[in-house]
Structures are given as C-alpha cells and as structure tokens.
Amino acid sequence: MSRTRFFQYTLFIVLLSSCNSNRWDVDVSAVNLSLDAHRFDHDVLEICSKNQPTAYQKVFQSYGEFADTYFTFILQLGETADSATLATFCDIMHTDSLLIKTQQAIDAVHDNETDHYRSQLEDAFRHYRFHFPEERSPELIFMNGWFNYAVVPSDSVLAIGLEFFLGPDHPITQLLPPENFPRYFRAKMRPDYVVTDAMRGWIMVKHQGLMQQGKFINELIWYGKMMVVLDACMPEVADSLKIGYSANELAWCKESETSIWKEMARQDVMFQSNQIENNKWFADGPFTRVGNVPQDSPSRLGLWMGWQIVRDYMNKNPEVTLQQLLEESNSQHILKYYDPRD
Secondary structure (H helix, E strand, C coil), X not given: CCHHHHHHHHHHHXXXXXXXXXXXXXXXXXXXXXXXXXXXXXXXXXXXXXXXXXXXXXXXXXXXXXXXXXXXXXXXXXXXXXHHHHHHHHHHHHHCHHHHHHHHHHHHHHXXXXXXXXXXXXXXXXXXXXXXXXCCCCEEEEECCCCCCCEEECCCEEEEEHHHHXXXXXXHHHCCCCCCCCHHHHCCCCHHHHHHHHHHHHHHHHXXXXXXXCCHHHHHHHHHHHHHHHHHHCCCCCHHHHHCCCHHXXXXXXXXXXXXXXXXXXXXXXXXXXXXHHHHCCCCCCCCCCCCCCCCCCCCHHHHHHHHHHHHHHHHCCCCCHHHHHHCCCHHHHHCCCCCCX
C-alpha cells in the first residue's frame, strides 16, 4: 500500500470513528457522588403497623418537608400534615382493598429492582454533575402515590410513584378507570421507564426557569435542550426509553422527520404565541393532534423535533458545552443549524 493510500485510509478511519462517537460518553469515575435512596412506602407502613402517635412523628422527623408534600399535595389528605393526617392515611391503607393490592403489586414488581433503579440514577446524576459540578443531587424516594403523580421532583428530592410502573398488562393497571388512564397512557406504565421518566422529569423541573413563555419556537428549543441534557446524563440509554416511544413510534418519527418539519416550519406555527395551539405539539395523547399531522403519529412530536434540532446544533458546534447550551437564549440561532436531511 502506498503512503498516500495509507494516509487516506487512516484519515477515513479517524473520520468514521469521530462520526460514530458519542460526545456524552465521558469518564465519570472521578465524580464523587452517592445517591441516597429510601423506601417511603415501606417506612410509612411500618409506622402504621405500630399504631402509636409517638411513632407517627418519626415519619416527619425522618422525611421532613417531603412528608408534608406527600400527605398534603400528593395524596391531598388535608391542609396540614400531622399525626391526625397520618392516622387517616393508615386507616385507609388498612381498609382500602385496591390500595392494599396496589402495595402488594409494588412489592412484587419492584422490590428486587429498586437497587438497580438507584444505581442507574446514580450514574445519571454522576454524568449531570460532570457537566454541572456545582449542582447538588437530590435524595431518591420510592413511594406509593395512589396513582396521583408518577414523578415528583424538587431541588432536594426525586420521588417516584412505583405504582405507575407495574406494567400495562398488570391486573392493577387494568383496573384503572379508562377515562383517567386511557390506553395510550397505560401503554407507557412500564417498569423499564422508571429511570428515564424520573430523570427526564427532574431535569425539566430543575431547568423550568429557562423556559421562555410565548412563541412556539422558544418552547420547542427548551424541550430540545432538556432532552439533550438527558442525552448527556444517560448516553447509553436507547432513545425510545428516553422519550417514551415504542420502537415503531420512533421509526415513524425518523421516517417522517422531513414531513413533520414542513408542517412545523410554517411562519404561523413557528412564531405563534397561541398557548393552546403550542401545547398540542407537546401534549400526551394517542397522537399529535395538530395541523396536517396524521393520526398514525405518536404524541408529543414537538418534544421529539426539538430534540433533533438541538442535537443538530450541538453536533455542528462541538465546542459548545452543556452549560453554554442552556445559557443560549437565542432560539433562532440554534434553529438555523437544523437540517432534517442530515
């Protein structure tokens, strides 16, 4: 082989490897982070079994602000969380047959998996801290939220309602009223969505202050930024899990990207400030109910398209850090790098 051909061959290999590399696949072994995890559902039921007012106080001492959030906001058992509220909770958990069976299902499906969930989320938060070294990580809390909230994120806590992830065909899931839990929603109530749903929810709440209300383009780019942060936190996780699409739905998006873009890129869409119309692109549902988008589409196409747009921007600007991406407030600057044909 001539030296010229050898050089061309070597250059091709280098370019090929750089195209296939994942910029978010970084070494986080030096990131010192340990994620504390708690089974709130187990701890509170243990307190209930003792049936002692003095024992009730241990819940509030151990879980602090989250205990108040759980009883007053998540379960809505009263305006204040006190021993009387906890007594009411214990009475319900001892007498409501559906809630008793739900807790039994949670234990059967998740008891052997919570360490795995914690480990995966710990790795995700290590990646997050790699890019945002000054940020603190939350405590991880597993709960039974009575099918009110799947994920409750805050600066200090990431709470996960395990009952939302029993599986779409689980007998408990099948008992849920279809008017509140339609088929398209139940299809996503899978155990393998626990970690990605939790991390995506935490990221979006953490950075919700960056959302520029008003024009559709700003919401589109914000959602895309959030998904790219999720990419950085979970570089080895499949896209279908990160966005909550089936393999067929993800394939449909990839095949239809140019058509979706043509519908979205119209001036009356991209720069509109009608919040009702904007929400149609990001709302959950059986499909994306907007414009000429067909009914065989998945829901939340705005989330998926924003993701591809911001991915393009980051791929074409490798010097831009994740922090700089979040600080970039000019949505049109990011959008100009997008090409659906790439």
